[in-house]
Amino acid sequence: MNVVETQNLEKLFIDAGTEVRAVDGVSINVEEGEFTAIVGPSGSGKTTLLNMIGGLDNPTKGKVQVDKVELTELSKNELIDFRLKNIGFVFQSYNLIPVLTAYENVEFVMLLQGRDPKERKARVNELLVAVGIADKAKNRPSKLSGGQQQRVAVARALAPKPKFIIADEPTANLDSKSASTLLDIMQQLNEKEGITFLFSTHDQRVIDRARRVVTLTDGKITEDKIVDV
């Protein structure tokens, strides 16, 4: 079953009076349980494509469906609500809430969803264990390393049980060891729990782990291959 479907997705920017086609007619389907990397050089349109799939940006043209819901037809508030319930985000620079602890950062999205306290507690503890950071639950982000922060970010993205997780260059700011640990965790979550991951990356370590690699060049898909792992 497709979690994501895009049809002729286009995004135009005007940069210094010049029209730039960041994404140019991209049609892509992502099935449930995929561990897919969208790769390409800087400026190839990876992030722009993910932003449109994640409902953070509107396409200039084309359609994008997540779980059969056409995102371009949703209002701003409906989109916020849709993201809250269906999409998990992992950002390149972690973007945790600095004034909350690791535990509270993970719990926060569930609070926005209005989940009851028991469920939240159980889920947060389960996720913190899953990402190997349970002993740092009470630490604020400033007391965590980059790798630990990114693991908290992954736990936060997973907390509301989203349809899929968008990870924009998740390892870009991490050292090899931290990146490897993070990828191990995400891979395990994908394999054991069937969580769908969609990465944008040009990090070879991520590409090596991906089971599908979609290459974007100048906003167009130039290669889409299934990798035998």
Next chain:
Amino acid sequence: MIAKIGWNNIWRKKGRSFLVILSVAFGIWVGLFFGAFQWGTFVQKLDDIVNRELGHVQIHHPEFVDEEYDYNFPIQNPDKVRDVLKNDTSVSVFVERSIFSAMLQTPRNQSPVLVYGVDTTAEQQLYSITSMITQGEMIAGRRAPSLLVGESLANKLNITLGSKVIVQGGMLHGVKSFVGRVRGFYESPNKMKDKIVIYVHKSDLDTKLGDGFTHEYSVLFNDLDLLQSNKKRLQSQLPVNQVLTWGEIMPEIENGIEMTDQVMFIFMLIIWFALALGIVNTMLMSILERTRELGMLMAIGMGRWKIVQMIFFETTILTAIGVPIGLFLNYITVGYFGEVGLDLSVANAAIEGFGYSTMIYPAMKESFYYQVIFQVVLVSLISTVFPAMRALKLKPIEAIHKN
């Protein structure tokens, strides 16, 4: 959790938060203090001039005031006036005086004066003339009437205790004069009055001048709020005389109070404007610094209304901390100056010009608290609207990538 984020955000930049708290505290403090100052001034003026001297209303011959306190225009049918005032339950106190303009002459000097023929015992109901005496005394029944003269007038005319002076006025049957002896000096809070008013016992005056004229009834009511209706009623009962309120007799005092109100209103506007600028600036800085974080919150599904709630929560907390600090500062300063008084002798001349005391004792009214706190909270919340709007306009995708 939103409250927790808001709360922790406040303490992220302590200096900035303290600035807002201090602004709010300062706004409350200054607002209340000046309210107290204004009210204290008003009460003082009322006490100095109205309660102690003019009365709430005065009754005269209809032409007495226009004729510049001429002796020839006494109260008409004073017995009826006395009866009406005695039987009116709204009247708390009334005194009768013989007042007229005159010339005080010493062998070498002279000066225009207002002669107040008073019954010192009756006047005690309004204020104690004897308590103003700085030297000497005021004894009734002497052959040469005892005069009580303001110290400043005495200095001006080089009068000493025991000096004989001539008081001469334009009287009903030609110019009459009497010789009095200065037996006391006084000093009142009203410096202007000290220069022109001399006191004499009304009984002595009646004996010397032989007419038994009364020129003025000064009346205090039980309830000042009913001044206008009381005045109307008295006027209808006493049509041959004229009833004037204190504001009509001395419009400059009423104008002075109104002018003070206006000055204070402008002053408060400036204070609120400064407070608003401070809050807008600080909250805007706070939001600009958190642009990426706010973008992330929107991206992961935090609704716009919740973002606004969070920002308003922060201002509300800062205001809630600032308000009691302001109240405390006000409590201390109004408490202190309410006891000790604020000496405005620096602006002595101008204040004396209005004829009242240079010592002001700030006083609080309960309504000030509600008014000022309401105004500060309102200004704080209104000031947050602009920063909140800025936050709402953020686009998550742009905000996340802001450095």
